[in-house]
Amino acid sequence: MLRHRLLVGLLWLAAACAGVLAVAQVPDRLREDFAPPGSAAVDANDAIVAAYRSGGDEKPVVPVVTLPPGTSADDPRARSALRAAFAAAERAVGGRAVSYPRTGDRGFVGDGGRTVYGLVFPRVSPGESDMADGPDPARLLDGAMRPALPDGASLRITGMDGLEEDAGGEGPSVLVETLVGGLGALVVLAFVFGSLLAVVPLLIAAVSILTSFVLVYAITGVTEVNFMVQFVVALIGLGVAVDYSLLVVTRWREERARGLDGAAATRRAMATAGNAVVFSAAAVAIGLIAMVAVPVGFLRSVAYGGMIIPAVSALATLTLLPVVLVTAGPALDRIGPRRRATGARAGRAWTAWARRVIRFRVPAVLASVAVLGSLAFAATGMNLGEAHSGALAKSGPAYDGLSELRRAGVPSGVLTPVDVLVPRGTDPAAVAAELRTVPGVRAVAAPGDGAWRDGGSAVLTVVPVAEGGTDEGRATVAAVRDAAPPGTMVGGGTAAEMDFADTVYGIFPIMLGLVCLLTFVLLARAFRSPLLALKAxxxxxxSLAAVLGAIVLVWQHGYGSDLVWGISATGSVAAFVPAMVFAFLYGLSMDYEVFILARMREEYDRTGSTRAAVVEGIGRTGRLVTSAGLILFLAFASLAAAPIIEVKIFATGLGIGILLDATVVRALLVPALVSLFGRWNWWLPGWAARVLRVAPSPLPAPEEERERIAAAV
Structure with missing residues (x-):
């Protein structure tokens, strides 16, 4: 690289310029579909939308009409007006609508008949994921229904989509979030370096992110890519690229402080820290294999983006960064208001910390395992599903409509109905009668005319008592599926979510085993130690189990979500979140393991002392890992500003995971365990060394180990 500086620089400049163009084009080529293909619910939803152009997994808009005091929906004049109003609603959205005046089902009224609600399914086209780009259905319904309502009646319009919009708002764009994360990274880097050298990792991150968007743009021409990829590339890319370059630049400064010139220090840094970058990027890629292997399109597309960014970041760190360091590094490092120590010696604070951990290694292990184990236990209570309606908004028109339903004694499960497609040759009335007997069903709408019949088939809407995101709601959907006659297709968002969880987590244990095996082999070769690899x-x-437990506490139970984001307990966690948190955190947190243990292995090979390896390894990498973790945390905190609750939960999990990993795990538990394992850390038998194609490492004798420790001290 150093012999071809100009060529390397021009190639990366061209890639970054192409990335500027790609950034503007990529968002228009992304999709918002989360459904797994080929599941029973997805097939049902696709068939319903193809035949009726409404419903499926698209949630209905729910108009809530409150009649004047003393007036009931059974009054002939009021009933006639309500019938006209809901008919106008059906025409306004071009879909289908159901209500009490149309069915006579008391499940569509509350408060003794004074409150009447309906389910209005706007028209959609096959392949559409939502109505975000069309007219607002709530406004259409308001304009169509109000003129037909009785005098003195009030109209409020709610629905799950409306509640989510009221809760999230617009939120900052990906660009704004990346800039915020970059500003936070600059502050941390300025503190670490105290010179203009702080801009170098940000330069590598900017080039890596822009180049990654070029590759994402190319992938969108081959396969469908989910909209979350842009967040993954921008914000995870910011953290990963800065981490990799921070590791190399820190080692470069250390070698410079030992007297090497710019080029020699760069070569030495690449031979040590650069090697760790390669293994770190490989660990991130391995962690994402689980999502690539899962037969769910959006998870695969996010995994593609997740593998692109560490690969490009590592490539930029291994090629462009050496050129920048040799060309401008010394000059940048001399400019700064408060230039910090270059790192010729290990940090005194972290060295003292490592000695204390070694001294109290047993209590350190017990305390760390207690913290992580307690959080991991909380993960056993995770409830996979959609966020509850009460967590989506605390104000706004949709919230007012939900409050009116609750006041009238109508359960919120009516917001998450289940569509059932009855095939030709099956009596829809008989199916409806059977489904009304299912426990947990409030009403079954089966109009025999208009938009509810097509070519001999029929669509029914089952109105549950409990929301689909609750255990009771899922039990109701499962019971509806069991009660439906053969040939009948059960759809809806809840059924799709249940199928998604079965698809993803049904094969997840196999994927987990594969990922762990590949990671073990990779790390055993990197550390030349099967014990260190197994421990990692x-x-x-x-650590991942603890993160999932923290998500349950913060979001599902609300111990933090209300305080930080003003969002009540969600009651559940979206089914895709645990899989994505695992895939990304498994590799990202392994970065710190590689950074620390690679340095410990280097020091052990130099001194032959486990104690010296732990003290020097933590002393040299403690501030580096803490700073890198803080930068990643700031990037994920920026991601948590996204308006979508599921993205907030995902970002929260990543942020908590990085903090736990950089503090409890890597700064406390890892050095304590390495100290406890002693000479067994460094053993690599000959047969394993031949398989891994590295030099063997015989097991030292206990006496020799003690002598080496005494000599080192």
Missing amino acids: VLLNLL
Whole structure:
């Protein structure tokens, strides 16, 4: 690279310029579809939308009409007006609508008949994921229904989509979030370096992100890519690229402080820290294999984006960064208001910390495992599903409509109905009668005319008591599926969510085993130690379980979501979140393991002392890992500003995971365990060394180990 500086620089400049163009084009080529293909619910939803152009997994708009005091929906004049109003609503959205005047079902009224609600399914086209680009259905319904309502009646319009919009708002764009994360990274880097050298990792991150968008743009021409990829590339790319370059630049400064010139220091940094970058990027890619292997399109597309960014970041770190360091590094490092120590010696604070951890290694292990184990236990209560309506908004028109339903004694399950497609040759009335007997069903709408019949088939709408995101709601959907006669297709968003969880987590144990095996082999070769590799894999799994438990506490139970974001307990966690948190955190947190243990292995090979390896390894990497973790945390905190609750939960999990990993796991549990394992850390038998194609590492004798420790001290 150093012999071809100009060529390397021009190639990366061209890639970054192409990335500027790609950034503007990529958002228009992304999709918002989360459904897994080929599941029973997705097939049902597709068939319903193809035949009736409404419903499926698209949630209905729910108009809530409150009649004047003393007036009931059974009054002939009021009933006639309500019938006209809901007919106008059906025409306004071009779909289908159902209500009490049309069915006579008391399940569509509340408060003794004074409150009447309906389900209005706007028209959609096959392949559409939502109505975001069309007219607002709530406004259409308001304009169509009000003129037909009785005098003195009030109209409020709610629905799950409306509640989510009221809760989220617009939120900042990907560009704004990336800039906010970059500003936070600059502050941390300025503190670490105290010179203009702080801009170098940000330069590498900017080039890596822009180049990654070029590759994402190319992928969109081959396969469908989910909209979350842009967040993944921009914000995870910011953290990963800065982490990799921070590791190399820190080692470069250390070698410079030992007297090497710019080029020699760069070569030495690449031979040590650069090697760790390669293994770190490989660990991130391995963690994402689980999502690539899962037969769900949107998870695969996010995994593609997730693998692109560490690969490009590592490539930029290994090629462009050496050129920048040799060309401008010394000059940049001399400019700064408060230039910090270059790192010729290990940090005193972290060295002292490592000695204390070694001294109290047993209590350190017990305390760390207690914290992580308690959080991991909370994960056993995770409820997969959609967020409850009460968590979506605390104000706004949709919230007012939900409040009116509750006041009238109508359960919120009416917001998440289930569409049932009855095939030709099956009596829809008989199916409806059977489904009305299912526990948890409030009403079954089966109009025999208009938009509810097509070519001999029929669509029914089952109105549950409990929301689909609750255990009771899912139990109702499962019971509806069991009660439906053969040939009948049960759709709806809840059924699709249930199928999604079965698809993803049904094969997840196999994928988890594959990922752990590949990671073990990779790390065993990197550390030349099967014990260190096994420890890294097991600690990663424990850390991930703790993160899932933290998500349950913060979001599902609301211990933090209301305080930070003003969002009440969601009651559940979207089914895709645990899989994505695992895939990304497994590799990202392994970065710190590689950074620390690679340095410990280097120091052990130099001194032959486990104690010296732990003290020097933590002393050299403690501030680096803490700073890198803080930068990643700031990037994820920026991602948590996204308006979508599921993205907030995902970002929260990543942020908590990075903090736990950089503090409890890597700064406390890892050095304590390495100290406990002693000489067994460094053992690599000959047969394993031949398989891994590295030099063997014989097991030192206990006496020799003690002598080496005494000599080192």
